[in-house]
Amino acid sequence: TTTGFGLIALGCNAASSNTQGNANIALGYYALRNNSTGSCNIALGFSAGNNVTGAWTTFLGTSAGKYATIACHSIGIGCGALAGTNTDANTGCYNIALGRDAGTKMQTGSDNIFLGRCAGHCNTSGNSNIALGCRAGFSLSSGLANNFLGLYAGYSNTTGNNNNFIGNLAGQYNTGSFSVILGSSAGRCSTGGSNIFIGCLSGLESTGGHNIFL
Numbered sequence: 001t002t003t004g005f006g007l008i009a010l011g012c013n014a015a016s017s018n019t020q021g022n023a024n025i026a027l028g029y030y031a032l033r034n035n036s037t038g039s040c041n042i043a044l045g046f047s048a049g050n051n052v053t054g055a056w057t058t059f060l061g062t063s064a065g066k067y068a069t070i071a072c073h074s075i076g077i078g079c080g081a082l083a084g085t086n087t088d089a090n091t092g093c094y095n096i097a098l099g100r101d102a103g104t105k106m107q108t109g110s111d112n113i114f115l116g117r118c119a120g121h122c123n124t125s126g127n128s129n130i131a132l133g134c135r136a137g138f139s140l141s142s143g144l145a146n147n148f149l150g151l152y153a154g155y156s157n158t159t160g161n162n163n164n165f166i167g168n169l170a171g172q173y174n175t176g177s178f179s180v181i182l183g184s185s186a187g188r189c190s191t192g193g194s195n196i197f198i199g200c201l202s203g204l205e206s207t208g209g210h211n212i213f214l
Contacts, residue, residue, distance in 0.1 A: 004039070045079075051089065059065075061100075065090065068106075078117075080104045088124070099134075122158075133168075143177075148182075160193070167200075176209065
């Protein structure tokens with residue numbers, strides 16, 4: 001029995017636990033299944049938002065936000081986007097992930113934007129990161145304030161902070177911090193941090209830090 005208002009639910013066990021949640025929309029098998037008191041949530045797709053307990057979430061796609069719990073004000077669009085895992089729930093808030101498995105391992109990170117298939121795939125606790133492009137920032141786990149734009153940009157960076165990698169394959173294997181890498185394949189195989197590489201293939205295999213290649 002629900003005392004909440006404005007509930008729209010369609011599908012087997014969709015919003016089946018809703019008691020006091022208001023203005024929720026659950027469309028699909030197990031969509032918003034375990035939400036009882038959270039309000040203003042939208043879940044469309046098989047198991048979308050299955051474990052949501054928070055408010056103001058939007059999860060569209062199979063398993064989008066499946067293991068998200070609090071995750072307030074988050075948007076996950078695409079199969080597995082912002083899903084979390086069955087052992088580590090997604091409690092991060094203010095995240096946006098668009099694309100298959102974008103931000104799929106999210107746990108506690110907040111204020112991230114991941115756009116593209118598998119963008120920010122491994123991010124668990126990183127905050128304020130932007131990854132745009134297929135597998136951009138793929139390995140990022142706990143980094144802070146990184147901008148990875150382009151196919152595989154910043155792919156291998158796990159804990160780096162304050163990087164700006166722009167261009168396809170830019171800084172693909174670089175794991176440092178405080179670098180600016182601009183250009184296709186710029187700094188692709190480089191190591192170290194606090195570098196500036198500007199131009200196609202610049203600093204491709206540079207080692208160490210505090211280098212400038214223009």
